[in-house]
Amino acid sequence: MQYKSQSVAKPYFIAAIGLFVAQILFGLIIGLQYVVGDFLFPEIPFNVARMVHTNLLIVWLLFGFMGAAYYLVPEEAERELFSPLLAHLMFWIFLIAGALTVLGYLLVPYATLAELTGNELLPTMGREFLEQPTITKIGIVIVALAFLFNIGMTVLKGRKTVVSLVLLIGLLGLAVFFLFSFYNPDNLVKDKYYWWWVVHLWVEGVWELILGSILAFVLIKTTGVDREVIEKWLYVIIAMTLITGIIGTGHHFYWIGAPEYWQWWGSIFSALEPIPFFMMTVFAFNMVNRRRRNHPNKAAVLWAMGTAVMAFLGAGVWGFMHTLAPVNYYTHGTQITAAHGHMAFYGAYVMIVLTMISYAMPMLRGREVAPSNRSQVLEMWSFWLMTVSMVFITLFLTGAGILQTYLQRYSDEPIPFMVAQDKIELFYVMREIAGVVFLIGLIIYIASFFVGSRDPEATVATADSA
Amino acid sequence: MSQAFTKAMARNIFYGGSVFFFLLFLVLTFDTHTEWPNRDNHENLTGVVAEGKRLWEVNNCVGCHSLLGEGAYFAPELGNAFKRLGGKEGIKGFIASRPKEGIPGRRSMPQFNFSPQELEAISSFLEYVSGINTANWPPNIQG
Numbered sequence: 128m129q130y131k132s133q134s135v136a137k138p139y140f141i142a143a144i145g146l147f148v149a150q151i152l153f154g155l156i157i158g159l160q161y162v163v164g165d166f167l168f169p170e171i172p173f174n175v176a177r178m179v180h181t182n183l184l185i186v187w188l189l190f191g192f193m194g195a196a197y198y199l200v201p202e203e204a205e206r207e208l209f210s211p212l213l214a215h216l217m218f219w220i221f222l223i224a225g226a227l228t229v230l231g232y233l234l235v236p237y238a239t240l241a242e243l244t245g246n247e248l249l250p251t252m253g254r255e256f257l258e259q260p261t262i263t264k265i266g267i268v269i270v271a272l273a274f275l276f277n278i279g280m281t282v283l284k285g286r287k288t289v290v291s292l293v294l295l296i297g298l299l300g301l302a303v304f305f306l307f308s309f310y311n312p313d314n315l316v317k318d319k320y321y322w323w324w325v326v327h328l329w330v331e332g333v334w335e336l337i338l339g340s341i342l343a344f345v346l347i348k349t350t351g352v353d354r355e356v357i358e359k360w361l362y363v364i365i366a367m368t369l370i371t372g373i374i375g376t377g378h379h380f381y382w383i384g385a386p387e388y389w390q391w392w393g394s395i396f397s398a399l400e401p402i403p404f405f406m407m408t409v410f411a412f413n414m415v416n417r418r419r420r421n422h423p424n425k426a427a428v429l430w431a432m433g434t435a436v437m438a439f440l441g442a443g444v445w446g447f448m449h450t451l452a453p454v455n456y457y458t459h460g461t462q463i464t465a466a467h468g469h470m471a472f473y474g475a476y477v478m479i480v481l482t483m484i485s486y487a488m489p490m491l492r493g494r495e496v497a498p499s500n501r502s503q504v505l506e507m508w509s510f511w512l513m514t515v516s517m518v519f520i521t522l523f524l525t526g527a528g529i530l531q532t533y534l535q536r537y538s539d540e541p542i543p544f545m546v547a548q549d550k551i552e553l554f555y556v557m558r559e560i561a562g563v564v565f566l567i568g569l570i571i572y573i574a575s576f577f578v579g580s581r582d583p584e585a586t587v588a589t590a591d592s593a
Numbered sequence: 594m595s596q597a598f599t600k601a602m603a604r605n606i607f608y609g610g611s612v613f614f615f616l617l618f619l620v621l622t623f624d625t626h627t628e629w630p631n632r633d634n635h636e637n638l639t640g641v642v643a644e645g646k647r648l649w650e651v652n653n654c655v656g657c658h659s660l661l662g663e664g665a666y667f668a669p670e671l672g673n674a675f676k677r678l679g680g681k682e683g684i685k686g687f688i689a690s691r692p693k694e695g696i697p698g699r700r701s702m703p704q705f706n707f708s709p710q711e712l713e714a715i716s717s718f719l720e721y722v723s724g725i726n727t728a729n730w731p732p733n734i735q736g
Contacts, residue, residue: 359600
């Protein structure tokens with residue numbers, strides 16, 4: 128670790144991993160509710176558990192992004208963080224606000240939570256992924272502003288690199304587009320249209336800038352390839368991201384009451400959205416092939432390459448599968464969407480955060496550059512278990528989605544939703560089993576931080592023999 | 594990537610392309626606003642409907658159902674529930690009759706204990722939604 132203040136990243140990463148575990152446990156609960164309909168009913172109904180599952184995902188990814196920024200920016204700017212104290216303070220505010228929100232979801236009925244938090248003064252609750260009470264949303268804005276100020280001042284006073292600049296643009300966009308979560312008109316069409324300005328412009332827009340810059344940083348550090356080359360790639364990738372992704376928002380406007388020309392704009396531009404993800408895959412493999420040295424942290428390199436591949440599959444391929452309007456007419460709002468959502472979020476954002484944690488954590492824990500050999504072997508096992516089980520979760524949901532689409536939407540005699548759900552139950556059973564394997568992978572991942580932590584650090588030679 | 598293609602060129606494509614396509618997005622959004630009055634069923638957006646939308650939100654209905662295809666996929670699509678369940682009375686009857694302890698082994702909607710006025714609001718909201726021009730989606734009455 129080159130700068131003392133980089134250590135503020137550590138609690139952010141630990142919190143991220145802790146919330147990740149909770150997210151997966153709630154994922155298993157809702158997965159089981161798909162099979163055993165009355166599981167935990169009426170104590171924890173599906174809608175509550177799902178909200179906890181998705182909100183925890185968002186919160187822990189934000190913890191991961193913030194931790195990544197606090198680690199990466201001082202090193203890029205070649206100076207200490209502007210205010211480590213502010214970073215620590217924001218950590219506790221964000222963690223406590225997040226914990227209270229989740230407890231609120233679980234302990235009182237959602238309508239009571241809305242009443243307790245004064246939702247009627249500025250109603251923003253009850254929309255997918257934006258379920259947080261308005262006061263929590265205001266808290267998120269405050270934390271984001273303080274964070275941006277801290278990171279921005281550090282960049283401003285230090286060396287300005289493309290990596291930190293792109294990260295800053297991405298984080299700024301994240302904060303700006305979140306403001307649309309406060310716009311909730313009575314007109315449902317307008318509500319839905321601008322809801323996507325948060326959701327789509329986050330995950331298919333500015334978050335990809337964050338993803339790209341973290342990936343670029345880890346590749347610079349682990350491959351030793353010239354920064355100029357990597358930064359050029361980064362610019363091209365994020366250029367393609369926004370050129371395709373902004374108008375690509377139109378693929379959400381087909382059936383929500385917007386004009387029908389969006390079927391053309393959305394189909395054409397979102398069909399191009401896989402391009403930046405494919406470039407990212409080529410980029411990662413190319414840089415690793417052209418590496419000037421072998422980095423002893425093989426696990427981090429594995430995560431980086433895994434991110435590039437899985438983001439392309441989940442976001443690019445599975446996104447393209449149902450993005451064209453004539454296809455989406457039948458698949459819209461089915462398990463196909465769920466399949467895409469799972470692999471895209473895992474491949475792009477979960478894996479980039481785990482890449483950064485894998486790269487940075489050894490230094491944050493006082494190592495030179497890498498964990499011990501035993502620890503890395505375990506971490507790589509967890510990589511494969513989680514990644515392969517996510518592939519199977521996605522495949523089973525895709526199978527369920529194809530059948531659902533056929534039975535309920537496409538066949539000559541469409542059958543009711545619940546009748547179709549009963550017929551595809553087998554796929555939900557298989558998905559749940561794959562989910563249990565994912566949890567085992569996650570447990571092994573956590574174990575990798577403790578096993579072999581007293582062993583000597585892996586060197587290039589020992590890592591090669593593993 | 595070739596040497597002739599410089600980092601400065603890549604940077605310019607990023608800034609120029611992003612700004613251009615964001616402005617195009619704003620233009621299309623502006624045009625969308627002018628088209629909406631013909632499609633969004635705003636003429637039926639009454640105070641009762643707005644009250645129904647708030648009920649829809651504060652009970653997190655979207656946590657199980659989809660509405661115009663967006664939301665969760667655990668329970669049926671409700672954009673066309675007004676038509677599928679046979680009007681407002683059908684919707685009210687369904688919501689009011691949910692068993693408190695659920696149905697053994699099956700998915701069940703919670704009992705929300707809505708007052709007659711609230712049932713009127715939520716069913717009016719779903720009636721309003723069913724009047725939005727969704728380009729003929731969903732493909733059939735099953736949602």
